[in-house]
Amino acid sequence: MAPESDRASAGGPATDVGDTRRRILEMAREEISCAGWAAATSGCLAKRAAVSKALIHYHFQDKDSLLRAVAIACRENVLMRGSARGMRTTHVNPVDGFEEWLEAELASQDLRIALQLRASGRGPVVRAADHVLAAVRSELQQQVDQVFEILGVVPTVPPTSVVDLFMTVTEGAALIPIEPVARLRQMVETIWFSLLSVSE
Secondary structure, three states: OOOHHHEOOOOOOEOOHHHHHHHHHHHHHHHHHHHOHHHOOHHHHHHHHOOOHHHHHHHOOOHHHHHHHHHHHHHHHHHHHHHHHHOOOOOOOHHHHHHHHHHHHHHHOHHHHHHHHHOOOOHHHHHHHHHHHHHHHHHHHHHHHHHHHHHOOOOOOOHHHHHHHHHHHHHHHHHOOOOOHHHHHHHHHHHHHHHHHOOO
16 A cells, blocks of 8 residues: 555545655755755655655665755756767857856756755765756766867867866855856856967
8 A cells, every 4th residue: 555645635646656755855855955964854854845754765765865866966967968969069158158057057956056065074975066066067067068169279288177267166156146147158158268268
């Protein structure tokens, strides 16, 4: 028999167990994004997802398994967006394409959530969050390489340093959102202008 809250109502049709798990994960994502990993308590999530604490423990053995599941979902989101982006055509201005990628990554909140989870200091959770950061870094590397390739220039700054710089900016913007977005674009364009002015 399905857990109590997986039934829509007494005598009503059972809801999909996967839907309940996804709803709990979504509430956890929102809570972590807004208030940090410590705020994602079973009581808070039960109330927000309209399920019992027992149902949360049915789906997630403990807080670490819930937080790891959130990180895994974030990584899958990053990889899925990367795959979808790979199928699109490139922009006339590759810096515009880079800025759109950055804005989409920040809007998804996946990086912010991973950084919040990393701050937990909980070994398995930190490792799962590091996988998200590695996926974002890989996407960032592809974006940087694409800008240089489309423009036909060779950076005089080591490519890893360029990626490090943009990763730092991206992480900072994920934790402390830069409003309005035009200010973020202005900052990114300034960095690109500086990099391209010393490229060959």
